[in-house]
Amino acid sequence: xxxxxxxxxxxLALCTPLSTxxxxxHLLPKVHSLTETNxxxxxxxxxxxxxxxxxxTALKKVFTDYGCTLREDAKATIKVEMVECIExxxxxxxxxxxxxxYQLSVTKNTITIKAVKPIGVIRAAQTLAQLAEGYxxxxxxxxxxxxxxxxxxxxxGYMHDVGRSFISVDELKKHIDLLSRFKVxxxxxxxxxxxxxxxxxxxxxxxxxxxxxxxFAGKYYTQEECREVALYAQERGVTIxxxxxxxxxxxxxxxxxxxxxxxxxGV
Numbered sequence: 205x206x207x208x209x210x211x212x213x214x215x216l217a218l219c220t221p222l223s224t225x226x227x228x229x230h231l232l233p234k235v236h237s238l239t240e241t242n243x244x245x246x247x248x249x250x251x252x253x254x255x256x257x258x259x260x261t262a263l264k265k266v267f268t269d270y271g272c273t274l275r276e277d278a279k280a281t282i283k284v285e286m287v288e289c290i291e292x293x294x295x296x297x298x299x300x301x302x303x304x305x306y307q308l309s310v311t312k313n314t315i316t317i318k319a320v321k322p323i324g325v326i327r328a329a330q331t332l333a334q335l336a337e338g339y340x341x342x343x344x345x346x347x348x349x350x351x352x353x354x355x356x357x358x359x360x361g362y363m364h365d366v367g368r369s370f371i372s373v374d375e376l377k378k379h380i381d382l383l384s385r386f387k388v389x390x391x392x393x394x395x396x397x398x399x400x401x402x403x404x405x406x407x408x409x410x411x412x413x414x415x416x417x418x419x420f421a422g423k424y425y426t427q428e429e430c431r432e433v434a435l436y437a438q439e440r441g442v443t444i445x446x447x448x449x450x451x452x453x454x455x456x457x458x459x460x461x462x463x464x465x466x467x468x469x470g471v
Contacts, residue, residue: 227334227335227336227337227338227347228240228335228347228349230334230338231331231334231335232334232386233356233386233387235331235351235352235353236293236352236353236354236356237292237350237351237352237353238349238350238351239349239350239351240347240348240349241311241348241349241350242348243311243312243348244311244312244348245310245312245345245346245347245348246280246310246311246312246313246314246315246345246346246347246348247280247312247345248267248270248271248272248336248344248345248346249270249271249272249342249343249344250271250272250273250278250280251272251273251274251275251278251279251280252267252272252273252274252275252278252280252281252282253274253275253276253277253278253280253281253282254267254274254281254282254284255281255282255283255284256282256283256284256325257284257286258284258286258319258322258325260284260322260325260326260329261439262325262326262329262330262439262440262441263282263284263317263325263326263328263329263332265329266329266332266333266336267282269333270336270344271342271344279313280313280314281313281314281315282314282315282316282317283314283315283316283317284317284318284319284325285316285317285318285319286318286319286320287318287319287320288320289305289320290303290305290306290307290318290319290320290324290352290354291307291352292352293305293352293353293354294354295320295354295355296358298358298359300443301358301359301389301443302320302321302322302323302324303320303321303323303324303354304321304323304324304327304354304355304358304387304389305319305320305324305352305353305354305355306318306319306320306324306325306327306328306331306351306352306353306354307319307350307351307352307353308328308331308332308349308350308351308352308353309349309350309351310335310346310347310348310349310350311348312348315332315346323441326440326441327353327355327387327441328353330384330385330386330387330441331351331353332346333385334385335347335349355387355389359389359390360387360388360389360390361388361389361390361391361392361445362379362383362388362390362391362392363391363392363393363394364376364379364391364392364393364394365394365397366393366394366395366402366425367394367395367396367397367398367399367400367401367402367449367453367456368397368398368399368400368419369419369420370400370402370419370420370423370424373425373429373432373433376433377433377436379391380433380436380437380440380442381440383442384437384440384441384442387441388442389441389442389443390442390443390444390445391437391442391443391444391445392445392447393444393445393446393447394447394449395425395446395447395448396447396448396449396450396453396454396456396457397449397453397456398418398453398454398455398456399417399418399419399420399455399456400416400417400418400419400420400421400423400424400456401416401417401424401456401457401460402423402424402425403424403425403427403430403446404424404425404426404427404430406427408460408461410460410461411456411457411460411461412424412460413460415459415460416456416459416460417456418456430446450465450466451464451465451466451470457470
């Protein structure tokens with residue numbers, strides 16, 4: 205009996221459509237308020253129109269990634285409304301971090317997003333991207349829900365120590381994509397260490413010379429690459445905090461320049 209039962213359960217699991225458990229209840233981070241309305245889901249892989257005063261790249265990408273085409277006269281619509289406040293949401297002041305609160309309403313042919321700031325639209329887009337997961341390829345949809353959400357903690361970050369190591373621009377973008385999907389909003393970019401100085405200073409090219417580095421010699425980020433990563437992160441709702449470590453952990457500076465950071469010349 206046991207031999208028959210196990211394959212039967214596996215077969216049932218494979219044949220049963222993925223329930224809301226795979227999407228609504230697995231949203232990360234968990235949203236503050238969610239109501240399933242039991243209406244028909246918003247089908248993807250069709251023509252849609254987007255009315256968005258913030259012109260959010262992240263919002264548009266959610267739908268184009270799932271085969272939607274943009275057409276002004278489309279029956280299916282996504283509407284963004286900027287409001288003074290999100291009823292029931294909480295916000296507090298942290299310099300450099302805007303109100304991330306949003307409301308999201310999904311019906312068969314309409315998705316409405318209300319937000320106080322453009323960053324709220326990006327957060328709503330990240331929620332929509334998660335809601336679209338868990339379907340068979342080509343059958344993706346977004347469940348009919350009403351969501352009110354906001355940030356419990358304004359700063360949610362991670363750090364890469366590229367001074368000691370080196371991570372390519374392409375790999376940094378992959379990390380930004382993954383972490384921003386779960387609303388991680390801050391990338392602390394630790395550029396300099398004893399081992400190397402990793403960002404280009406055009407007036408002092410010796411800082412990024414291979415001779416001044418003891419690990420991943422000659423590897424650094426050009427100013428153009430730094431701007432590219434910064435824009436990429438901004439579009440995904442991630443703030444970059446660049447760091448120069450000083451006066452400690454600055455042996456790479458000393459090797460390159462011939463004097464310490466804390467000397468008159470270094471200052």
